[in-house]
Amino acid sequence: MPIVSFFGHRLTPIGPHQRAGLLRVCGLEPVGAVTLAHQLCRWERWNSGDVVVLGRAGRPAAGAWATGSLLPFGLAARPGLGHDGAGSDGAHALADHARTRLTRYGSVVGPVQDVEAVWTDLAAGGLRARQERWVQPVLVAPSPDGGLAGAVVRRRPRLRWVAEALHPAGPAEEKLVLPASVAMFTDELGYDPMRAGGSYARHVSWLVATGRSYIVLDDGSGTPARPEGTGRVAFKTDVGAVWRAPTGTVAQLTGVWTRDDLRGRGIGTAALAAVVDAVRRDHTGADGIVSLYVNDFNAAALGLYGRLGFERAGTFATMLL
Structure with a gap:
């Protein structure tokens, strides 16, 4: 059942039996998505809301691990890979979901374009970072x-x-x-x-x-x-x-x-x-x-x-x- 709906992108929690769609998105950039994909494959159980996707579970536009820390992937468009991303509404929906789940000494980490997409909304809502590390080759x-x-x-x-x-x-x-x-x-x-x-x-x-x-x-x-x-x-x-x-x-x-x-x-x-x-x-x-x-x-x-x-x-x- 969707948590939030913004135009065409529903923010929906998924369970381990539904991870295949998000893993396909990770396959666009395996090196950039390896942390999220590893988490999805490592765990056979997680709580509702710990993993969410934007769009349908079987064909999501993006997704994230969202418990304590946030691991987003796919929010930003990758035109060279035929990926349209989730747009500003999708990033806003993910930020709303993650805001109450992030913990002290947690982090938001991933490809810079995906972190930037969600951090804009998180920061606008008052979240502050001890350190912002924007360039990590x-x-x-x-x-x-x-x-x-x-x-x-x-x-x-x-x-x-x-x-x-x-x-x-x-x-x-x-x-x-x-x-x-x-x-x-x-x-x-x-x-x-x-x-x-x-x-x-x-x-x-x-x-x-x-x-x-x-x-x-x-x-x-x-x-x-x-x-x-x-x-x-x-x-x-x-x-x-x-x-x-x-x-x-x-x-x-x-x-x-x-x-x-x-x-x-x-x-x-x-x-x-x-x-x-x-x-x-x-x-x-x-x-x-x-x-x-x-x-x-x-x-x-x-x-x-x-x-x-x-x-x-x-x-x-x-x-x-």
């Missing part, structure tokens, strides 16, 4: 013959140990991963996620349990960890989203982090190269797309990704609430 990893890590190690043989030490964190290593994840999150978003209760720790535990958290351990000084396993996390990143799109599997890396005392030594470069190879091995297949997005003001990260040959595939925006 979306980057896609290259696929060199022999793997990305091999190319890095050939140039810098002393970093071979880093590539060889990269592995999915195991359950016994979760106690090492959590503080590194908290440090990354706090540096990136400006607050300690553990203040909000146990949800963040549960998320990190899920990433570890599903083989999506990749780490490099060292001995605490930038050399290989001793075999007895008393190491520290030197580098970490997570596979935040994976979607088997019609055109191929897409993965999105999140939480890329190198320990402060090791930055500038090439460890992050070698580790991230090894992650790209590992994600293709473990999650996407050899032809899969490995992507991430980064703030335009993070010059060090942009330099790292540029050295590895990442190429721009779009722009995200994030409103931090």
Whole structure:
């Protein structure tokens, strides 16, 4: 049953059995839509209103995940893809729906044109962001013959140990991963996620349990960890989203982090190269797309990704609430 009707676009809650139509919209831009598509495919149950579409459930114009945070996709027209978007009335309907569902420390995140479409109405209604990050380049990893890590190690043989030490964190290593994840999150978003209760720790535990958290351990000084396993996390990143799109599997890396005392030594470069190879091995297949997005003001990260040959595939925006 529609929540709101604006001319031709009904805002309608859908259940998991109705997600196929919205996934087809996501297929217009699999790299840009991977976060929303991942959420739609991950959960077999959600509450009414958590996922909404504009238009008919089977053939929507756009849609969003709208619980705590907002993940919109398809609001803006994509003329080159034959997509008309949902128009200003559709964006207004989504903003009205999302306004009471967004929470403190939530966010509005997605392709910049979709975020802009809904944020205009949200801001006009009085919603304010702690930070507005309007330019977040979306980057896609290259696929060199022999793997990305091999190319890095050939140039810098002393970093071979880093590539060889990269592995999915195991359950016994979760106690090492959590503080590194908290440090990354706090540096990136400006607050300690553990203040909000146990949800963040549960998320990190899920990433570890599903083989999506990749780490490099060292001995605490930038050399290989001793075999007895008393190491520290030197580098970490997570596979935040994976979607088997019609055109191929897409993965999105999140939480890329190198320990402060090791930055500038090439460890992050070698580790991230090894992650790209590992994600293709473990999650996407050899032809899969490995992507991430980064703030335009993070010059060090942009330099790292540029050295590895990442190429721009779009722009995200994030409103931090």
